[in-house]
Amino acid sequence: QSVLTQPPSVSAAPGQKVTISCSGSSSNIGNNYVSWYQQLPGTAPKLLIYENNKRPSGIPDRFSGSKSGTSATLGITGLQTGDEADYYCGTWDSSLSAGEFGGGTKLTVL
C-alpha cells in the first residue's frame, strides 16, 4: 500500500479536462518536490512533470502540475484517446530517506 494516495481511476470525454490528485504528508509531499509519470500499456513510465510544475522538453502544455501543502495535482486538458494510460506521482520521503510513488491512476478517455 502506497504512502501517496491517488484515485484508482478517472475518466472524461475527449477534449475535456481531468485532474488527478496525489495526497501525502509533511514528510513527503509537504517538504519535497513532486513529479508525475505517464505509463502507456506495455511501456516504461515517462516523466511528465518535475519539480511540482515543470515540463520536460517535448511534453505538451496540455499537461500541468501543481502542489499545495501535502497534496499535488496533475491536470490534463484537451484530452485525447492517446492519453489513456496509468499516471503516477512520485516524491522523496525525508523521514524514510527513500523515494515513493503513488498507487497510480488509470485514465480512461471515453
Next chain:
Amino acid sequence: QLQLQESGPGLVKPSETLSLTCTVSGGSISSSSYYWGWIRQPPGKGLEWIGSIYYSGSTYYNPSLKSRVTISVDTSKNQFSLKLSSVTAADTAVYYCARRSSILRFLEWWDYWGQGTLVTVSS
C-alpha cells in the same frame, strides 16, 4: 541520447538471489549530477521504489527491502547493479533501471528509464 538497458536472468528460484545489471550508454555514470536507481512493478500493480546509488557508491534503499537489497556501481563498465536476496513469488515484477536527475534529496524525479525486464520467481 542517453539509454539504459537492463539485463539478467528472467527466472529465479525461490530463496535465491535476483541479480540485474543496468548498462548506461550515451552518457557517463560517473557524472556528479545524477543518481541511478531501480524501480519495480509487479504484474498489474503500481511502481515500487527500490533504491538509488551515486557514482561514488553512496546509496539509499527502500526500508521495506533494505535487509535484502544491494545496489552497486561499476564506473569502469558504466554499469550499476541490483541484487535482491531470498526472493519469493512476491518479488516477481518488471524491474526498471532509471536516472534520477538530481543529487538533492528533495528533488526526486526520474527522467530516463530502461525498457524494463520481467523477472519471475518460480521453482
